[in-house]
Amino acid sequence: MTVQNYSRTLLACSAALFLAIVPARAASGPAGSQFAAWREQPLISRSISLAQLATSQTIVLKGRNSTQEFFFPVPAGIPLQNAELHFAGHYLRGDGGRTNLLLAIDGTPISSRKLDSDAGDASQALAVGNTPRRNGFVQLRVNWASQLSEQICSNEQTPGNVLNIVPDTALRYQFNPDAITTVASAWQALPPRVTLLVSGAAMSRESYDSTWRIGVQLQQGGKKVQVASLPKVGSSIDLATVRVPDTLKGIPAFASISKGSGYYTLQNEAEVGALLALGELGPVHADVLLDEPALRQAIKEALDALEAQIRAASADAAEQFTLWRNKRFALPAGQDVAVTQFAGQPAILIAADKGRQAATLLTPPWQALARNLKLTVPVASDAMAEARGTLLDEFGPLSGSMDVLAQSERQVSFELHRLAGAGQLPQKLVLDLSAAPNASKEKPVVSVLFNDMLIGASHLQTSGTIQRIEVAIPPYLLQSRNTVTIRFTRQPSVPHCHDIPAAYPVSILPSSHIRLGKGELGDDFLGVSTRLSNGGTLLMSEALLASPRDSLPGLINIAFAAGISPQRTISQFAAAGQRPAVNGNFLAVGVIPAGTNPVAQFKGGQLLLSNQGPLLDVAELQDVAIAEVVSSGTQAGIIYHGSKQSLPALPAMAGRMPLLGKGNLAAIGPEGILLTIDRNDPTGEKLARDANPQSIWDRYWWAWSTLIGIIVLALLAARITQVRRRNKGDTQL
Structure with missing residues (x-):
């Protein structure tokens, strides 16, 4: 059967099937047909963009060969329908040369474009297969390759050739809800x-x-x-x-x-x-x-x-x-x-x-x-809260292999309160890595960044065997939300002048993890949030119950920002004007617990600080709230109250909700966290002192040297005195 005859046969069968269905629906009229269609052929549409995946900034790829990977979440194990990935970006070619953009879906190259203009649009739609993703992700790999075209032995770096990946890049798909x-x-x-x-x-x-x-x-x-x-x-x-x-x-x-x-x-x-x-x-x-x-x-x-x-x-x-x-x-x-x-x-x-x-x-x-x-869930408890370490793959797809010509990286982010339990804090990054040799057997460099700060780097052996690298995490770098970046850099291997550089694989193994240990928690938002993640009390005003649609968004936001655990937290309500007692660490919303003395308060349309007079006139501001760290004996907590009865709902920043981090006093509005103050260290002097990487010996070398000099002089003087007395016949010495 020819393709044309096959198409005609398929069209005839489709028409017959349509005519068989239409009369049954037509009997119900147009409204009945609509409800029948909704019942029989449901499709759910989804659109997931990079902006929704905490990537609100334009991502720039440059250099001779750069690769970036993105993972778009999809329902695991469910077939997709009409799936397309809309790649959004534009490029600049100030240095000219040979420039290519390669896009791959789940490791399979889908598009390869040669870019010839000085500037242009790189946006395009990529077909995504409907195969179910068991891991729950569609992987997009973007490879940007740029080289000068002159056939001479010269420096082929191209700093003026860049690709900008726009956060509008999105995966759009449909699926059947019956799946x-x-x-x-x-x-x-x-x-x-x-x-x-x-x-x-x-x-x-x-x-x-x-x-x-x-x-x-x-x-x-x-x-x-x-x-x-x-x-x-x-x-x-x-x-x-x-x-x-x-x-x-x-x-x-x-x-x-x-x-x-x-x-x-x-x-x-x-x-x-x-x-x-x-x-x-x-x-x-x-x-x-x-x-x-x-x-x-x-x-x-x-x-x-x-x-x-x-x-x-x-x-x-x-x-x-x-x-x-x-x-x-x-x-x-x-x-x-x-x-x-x-x-x-x-x-x-x-x-x-x-x-x-x-x-x-x-x-x-x-x-x-x-x-x-x-x-039916009669009992469910968080039995895994006492772990001493966590695999990095728990926070996102990190492990895997990648071919590296010049530079490639992967990263994951995690909230501190998801790790900190029983007073534990992240202490070390433990990475299991392997790398293949290139033609010149040059060792690639792995750089480890924590919150965009370089905390460790090392050459990798190129035997392909697994090697473990441990990097200490400085406590002062910890934030409420932390990002771990593992970056691989190779010197492109060109033994002869006109050899074509080739990429060689490196791997991050699934056993890479964060090791936890005992750490000292400060009296700031970060410290209190870490304590609350291990359990505490959420103390709420009963006034919130009257208008749940207005109060719940702000309450959910501040509970998340404070790192409170939805599984291990005790809820407690208090009547208006009441100052109830609370045991343990707490987050108080619209209530001031007994035994606490908050510095900030709203009074007469002004934000007042105790013993300091008015700090800010908020009479004309809308939806302003104050979060403050307070203590009562050995208890520590956060008090959250607003200039009005309603609680401001925090906006998502870079696709994620903001978290309370450093400091112990914060002003919060609909735009997010407006101001954060550390009353205990307003100038950052303590942070600078605690962050000093020098050892005690290096830090006070002058004191140790002086003390040792004094001891040596004292011993020398004692010896001289002993010798003199012995020469005089004094046998008592």
Whole structure:
């Protein structure tokens, strides 16, 4: 059969299948057909950009040969559909020469372009295979090669030839939500920006406690959390966020919200149900739901009202709506953690009183065991908190092999509170590496950077055998969020003038890890956060319960920024004006614990520091809050309170939420951490002194030399005196 005949046969079969399906749907009318299509052929769209992966700055590749690797997370083990990687970048060629851009997906070269212009656009779309990724990542490798074209023996460095990789580089794909068959896969399929849906009404202590724990756990998993609630009758919605298919505009509820611009006030429950039914096409989304009775009842009433309206228009359409609702909007009851769908979108449903257990279950050690659609979790504890070391691969894909011609690197980032337990701090980086020889047997150099500071470097043996390198981590370099960079540099091997340089492999082995040890924790945000990561108390004002949608984002942000553990933290509520006692380390939000004396306070529209008068007039500022380290006896904690009742929600910086680090007094606003002060070391003198790498002997050599000189002179004088007396016949000596 020829290709043309095959195409005609396929077209005829498709047409016959379409004609067989259409009459059944046509009987239901356009609305029924729409709900039938949503039920039978669901597809979820995702877009993951470098800006969402903590890479907000333009990445520059330059030199003779540079390679950079990126890992885009995807649902592990689930087939992708219509997957494309949109590479965004531009280049400059001030030095001319031969320039090539090679792009590879999962190690397979996909695109190779010769760049001839002095400047140009390097953006392009790359096809990504639909094969399931068992490791949960799509790897993009960018190789930039630039050499001068003159066939002479000369310096071929090209500093004017660079490639700029823009953070808009993104992976776009679709997948079938029916492929989500476990809680673990649902967790991995969450988008970078997660919507946590709550009822919006005043919450109970148990529900509020569960919500902040889930929110912090999501942020610790690298997600940006948005707390949302269902719209109600009387709520105003932006119609620009609503896209109503033409097939549904015959239903009054859908027709009312299909104007396309301006704001609209919801008139009845059926219109609320219409917003829920639109799913991706509307403004109401949910990736994680807190299973509150009020939320469940509100969803039921809205969908029931919409169904009644559809039934009045067409009984057949109502039947299709019911089938769609039962499959794509089912909320299983009686489970602690369950996989569900919210208008066809995969979602996780968590019982309102099981936040602690759910947060523990979804941590990396136990996450792989969540292999059912529904789970009951009576007990879940963080049994791995006493580890003495952690593999670097736990924080991201670091280990593996790469070919290095001139320079290549890999890096991972981690939050300090994920490592620090029982007073332990990172002390050493232990790297297991191997390298192949090049043609001239020149040894490559490995450089180890911690938070962009070089802390160790070494030549690697080129026998291909594994060698271990241990590098001490200076305590003063530790931050709330830390980045480890391993950079390999080779001298391109050119034994003869016109030989073509070749790349040779190096490897980072999976056994590379961070070694922990006892460390001294200071009385600053970093020290208190480290203590809180091992357990403590979250003390909250009961006033927060009245408006959870307004207070939860700020509470989740500050709990994450303070490094508090959602698994090992005790929650405690206090009435307004009360100064409750608290045991152990704590984070107090909107409450001042007994026995503490905070320096900063809001009074009369001013931010006051004790005994120093007004520091800043905040009468015209909006949503300003103060975080301050305080102590009461042997207890240490952080007090967080705002100029108003609401708590400012921190914005993501470089794709990640900010963390409290150095200092013990911080001013925080909607723009992030505005100001940080260390009252104990305002000029940094102590830090400079503690960071001195010289040994005690080197630091005080003049004192030791003087003391030794005095001792030598004293011994010499004693000896001279002894000899003189002996010569005089004094036998008593």
